[in-house]
Amino acid sequence: MTKDKNLWGGRFTEKPDKTFAEFNSSFRFDRRLFAVDVRASIAHTNGLENAGVLTDVEAAAIRDALRLLLENTESEKTFFYASNAEDVHSFIEAKLVDLIGDTGKKLHAGRSRNDQVATAFRLWLRGETDGLKAEIAHLQKALLDSAERFIDVIMPGYTHLQRAQPILWAHWCLAYFEMLRRDIERLTEMRGRINILPLGSGALAGTGFAIDREAVARELGFSTVARNSLDAVSDRDFAIEFTGACSLAMVHLSRLAEDLILYCSAEFGFIELSDAVSTGSSLMPQKKNPDSLELIRGKAGRVFGHQMALLATVKGLPLAYNKDMQEDKEAVFDTLDTTRMCLRVAAIVLSNVSVKADRMKKAASIGYLNATELADYLVRRGAAFRTAHEAAGKTVVYAMSQKKELGELSIDEFRKFSDDVGDDVHEALSLERTLESKASIGGTSPERVREELARARDLLDIANADV
Numbered sequence: 001m002t003k004d005k006n007l008w009g010g011r012f013t014e015k016p017d018k019t020f021a022e023f024n025s026s027f028r029f030d031r032r033l034f035a036v037d038v039r040a041s042i043a044h045t046n047g048l049e050n051a052g053v054l055t056d057v058e059a060a061a062i063r064d065a066l067r068l069l070l071e072n073t074e075s076e077k078t079f080f081y082a083s084n085a086e087d088v089h090s091f092i093e094a095k096l097v098d099l100i101g102d103t104g105k106k107l108h109a110g111r112s113r114n115d116q117v118a119t120a121f122r123l124w125l126r127g128e129t130d131g132l133k134a135e136i137a138h139l140q141k142a143l144l145d146s147a148e149r150f151i152d153v154i155m156p157g158y159t160h161l162q163r164a165q166p167i168l169w170a171h172w173c174l175a176y177f178e179m180l181r182r183d184i185e186r187l188t189e190m191r192g193r194i195n196i197l198p199l200g201s202g203a204l205a206g207t208g209f210a211i212d213r214e215a216v217a218r219e220l221g222f223s224t225v226a227r228n229s230l231d232a233v234s235d236r237d238f239a240i241e242f243t244g245a246c247s248l249a250m251v252h253l254s255r256l257a258e259d260l261i262l263y264c265s266a267e268f269g270f271i272e273l274s275d276a277v278s279t280g281s282s283l284m285p286q287k288k289n290p291d292s293l294e295l296i297r298g299k300a301g302r303v304f305g306h307q308m309a310l311l312a313t314v315k316g317l318p319l320a321y322n323k324d325m326q327e328d329k330e331a332v333f334d335t336l337d338t339t340r341m342c343l344r345v346a347a348i349v350l351s352n353v354s355v356k357a358d359r360m361k362k363a364a365s366i367g368y369l370n371a372t373e374l375a376d377y378l379v380r381r382g383a384a385f386r387t388a389h390e391a392a393g394k395t396v397v398y399a400m401s402q403k404k405e406l407g408e409l410s411i412d413e414f415r416k417f418s419d420d421v422g423d424d425v426h427e428a429l430s431l432e433r434t435l436e437s438k439a440s441i442g443g444t445s446p447e448r449v450r451e452e453l454a455r456a457r458d459l460l461d462i463a464n465a466d467v
Contacts, residue, residue: 026087036123043219047211065099112203114233114321119199135343142347147173155360166364171444179252186245194238197222201229204320234320243307246339250300257293274352306331373434381420391418
C-alpha cells in the first residue's frame with residue numbers, strides 16, 4: 001500500500017518536523033469533506049477528459065476508483081483510521097494511487113489544492129445550508145403547533161420586562177416564527193453566493209488546460225463560475241456570511257430560550273417544562289432547572305465567537321491564498337453543528353411545554369394593562385390622543401390610590417378625568433375587547449392571529465416543498 005504522501009514533496013529534501021507536521025495537518029477535521037471532494041474530483045476528471053488531457057480509458061479508471069472510495073467509506077468503519085495524511089485531499093489521492101497506480105497521479109492536472117479546497121468547501125456548505133433551513137422549518141412547525149394547541153390562551157406582553165398589554169400566546173409564538181423566517185431568507189440568499197464554482201482557478205492565476213469550467217459547474221450544480229481566479233481561491237466571504245446567518249439565528253434562539261426560562265420561573269409561573277427537558281439539583285431536591293434552554297442561550301456566544309474569529313483571520317490577508325485560511329473549516333463546522341443541535345433541542349423543548357392558562361390570564365388582567373385601551377377608547381369618542389393619554393394616566397394613578405383595577409372603577413370615577421367616558425367603558429376595557437380591538441395586520445386579536453397562523457402554515461408548506 002502506498003504511504004500517504006504530501007502533495008508538495010518534490011521541492012523538499014528533508015522531512016518536516018513531526019510537531020510541525022501535526023500542527024499543519026487538517027485531516028482530523030476536514031475529512032468530513034471527503035464525499036464532496038470525491039464528487040468534485042469526478043467532475044474534474046470529466047473536464048480533463050473533454051479537454052484531451054486524459055484518455056477515455058484513464059478517465060474511466062479514475063472515475064471507477066473514486067466511486068469505489070465512496071463505497072468503501074460506507075462499508076469500512078476504519079476507512080479513515082491509521083492515516084498520516086496531511087488533509088483529506090492528499091488522503092484521497094493516495095487511496096486513488098493505491099487502487100489504480102500512476103494513472104491516479106494524473107487527476108490533479110489543471111487544478112491546485114487552493115481551488116480544490118474552495119470547491120469542496122462550497123459544495124459541502126451548500127448542502128448543509130439546505131439541511132439547516134430544514135431544521136429551522138422544523139422549529140417553526142413546533143412553534144405553530146404550540147400556538148394552535150393553546151390558541152385561546154391570553155398572556156401579558158412586555159416592554160422593558162414590565163407588563164405592557166395583553167396578547168395571545170399564539171401571537172408570541174408567531175413572533176418567533178417571523179424571526180426564523182428571516183433566518184431562512186438569509187440562508188437562501190447566502191446560498192446563491194456559495195453556489196459559485198472556483199474549480200479551474202488553479203493556485204491563483206487560472207488553469208493552462210482547456211477545461212470547460214461552465215460544463216463542470218453544471219455537472220456539480222453550481223449556478224455560475226468564479227470570474228476572477230485570484231478572488232476565487234482567496235474568497236471566504238461565504239464562510240463568514242454563513243457564520244453570520246447562524247449568529248442571527250442563535251440570537252433568536254437565545255431570546256426564545258430567555259423568554260421560556262423567565263416564564264417557567266416561580267416568579268412568572270406561566271409555563272412548565274416536562275421532566276424530559278429539565279434537570280435537577282445535586283443539592284436542592286426541589287429544583288427543576290431549564291438546563292436545555294440555558295445551554296442554548298450559552299452556546300449562542302460560542303457561535304458569535306466563530307464569526308468574529310473568521311473576520312479577524314481574513315481581515316489582513318494579502319492576495320491570494322494563505323495558510324491562515326485553513327482556520328475557516330473548524331469555525332464553520334462547529335458553527336453548523338452547534339446551531340443545528342440548538343434548533344433541534346428548541347423544537348423538542350416547545351413540544352414539552354405546558355401552559356398555565358389561568359395564571360397567564362390573571363397576570364394579563366391586573367396591573368393596568370388596559371390603560372392604553374382607555375386612551376384609545378377616549379380617542380374613538382372624540383378626544384385628542386395627548387388629552388386622552390393624560391386622562392388615562394391620571395385615571396391609573398387614581399385607581400392605584402384606591403387599590404382598584406380600571407375595570408373596577410365606577411362610571412362617575414372615570415368621569416372625574418374625562419367627560420368623554422360613556423356607559424360602555426367597562427365593556428371597552430374588558431380583556432376580551434382589548435384583544436379584539438388589535439385587529440390590524442400584525443395585531444393580536446384572536447381573528448387576526450388565526451389568519452396569521454393559517455398564513456404561516458401555508459408559508460411553511462411552501463418552504464418545506466422547496467427544501
